[in-house]
Amino acid sequence: MRQQTAIAAKVFIQRDYTNGTVCQFQTKFPSELETRIEKQQFEETVRTLNNLYAEAEKLGSQSYIEGCLACLTAYTIFLCMETHYEKVLKKIAKYIQEQNDKIYAPRGLLLTDPIERGLRVIEVTIFEDRSLTR
């Protein structure tokens, strides 16, 4: 794809640590995307992602039960069972795919799943707008 569509720029949405080490991303709208997508749409995407990550890391009864069960089985249960976090990560991957297909790709943008960047950034690749270069 790179050979066919040139990458104009990459924007990185950094992590937001104001609530501690939980995985949250900054919802500030980057200026480079102003011409490509509506502010609200983008913020909505980031907010949904933040909510999904919060759900993954939530300290609730489910995570405690999972943790205690794991401890009792000497953590061997992780060999057969998928953790709650992993399940949510799959949900996130699906959501990002969906967003890319429906909203971002038609605008010449591409969201990269943060897990591929070590949960450090949301990478938004801005592709060259072909229509302008004709």
Add this chain to the structure above:
Amino acid sequence: MMKNCEYQQIDPRALTVSPSSAQIHTVKKVQRLRRKWEVFPGKNRFLCDGRFILARQSGVLPLTLGLIIVTCCLFFAFDCPFLVEHLTVFIPVIGGMLFLFVTISLLRTSFTDPGILPRATPDEAADIEKQIDTSGSSTYRPPPRTKEILINQQVVKLKYCFTCKMFRPPRTSHCSLCDNCVERFDHHCPWVGNCVGKRNYRFFYSFIVSLSFLTSFIFGCVITHITLRYQAGKSILQAIQESPASVVELVICFFSIWSILGLSGFHTYLVASNLTTNEDIKGSWSSKRGTEDSGNPYSYNSIITNCCATLCGPMPPSLIDRRGFLPPDEAGPAASTSEIELPPFAAKNGTHMCTQSTKDVLERMVHSSEFQGLCPPGIPKTTPLGLEGSNTAAPSTEPLPSAGCSRHHACHSVVTPCPPFSRSSRRDSLHSINPAFRLASPSPSLSHTTLILGDAPDMGFILPREHPLTTGEDEES
């Protein structure tokens, strides 16, 4: 420059005829897809095709395992028969369960990814650089960078990691022994042969707690054993002579108990206050700075919640994706990103010299049958050339690996096909064709050249690349 990239990823084993660009392209496709662990930049060892991760220096893990196994074997062989006879059959049962739990916890601590953060991709690093350095070109290493953020209304300083090229998230530290940034870094434990961080802290804690129970249990049982023999009318010396193994166990347990119990107590305190060993030692949240600054911003202010969060919280996934496949390397026009890092003169000279030597090399490669054996293995560090001083003047509290680190042992036991050319080299005039020279020469304190292939968006870390036949070693640290 694009032309040079055509010479990347040449698998010498696949070369049978004189090289031409067309054939090189087809040869590329024949190459087996590699997994990400094979090019991992940190100092780690991988077992079972990337399923298990271990620090390169296994420390005294064999000793730890050996001590545990030997003590337990002696216990089961010599003390248990007597105790089963005189007391109860549950003694070996409990002992066995404890032993299993201890061993499994130990192995999980050792072989689990502690929470390693993959290094920043070149694009990310460039973006960060751009945000910080607004004054223009940086042809020398900038001063150490910190960023202040507010966490729960408390000011926390984030440090920039020169090796991983990113601002470290809070509670993350760079381990110099493993050369990785580890999330919620506690400490590097030589007994376990791995870092203890976010992902394996609970295993480590259960290991030391269960080990305290095990050593106390064995100690108690051995004392009971000797006491019972003594009470049966024999003297202490006679009792000991009848069961000499018990003395060995006594000695081992006696010395272990103090340290293990102490460690368990210390870590219980840390868990209850949601601190890491690193923070406790550095006194990050002590009240010495004044009342308004003190206080751990990560604590939930409740012992139970802290314990649950640390030990029973959700298990975060490994971020380094060891077993993922690398995308087949494309000719990366990464010049734009890499040039920011490299001094201009080196970049220019490097490409020119590399072209020359590459062509020479190709001819030799075709004729050399021993080439594969000489191909340098190993995954060098990824600190870019521009940050050469980072090794000597570490901005962080954890010193970056010293100049003497064993690059020679950097082989992950994978003979990588000859990596593509190195984009820059300070000693271009000393390009050596013989890769064996690379392994033999001493490493100055310069860091590796990073060939930044910014083309693969899936890679979570900078892929170091070295031209096998240029002086890779002049950048070694």
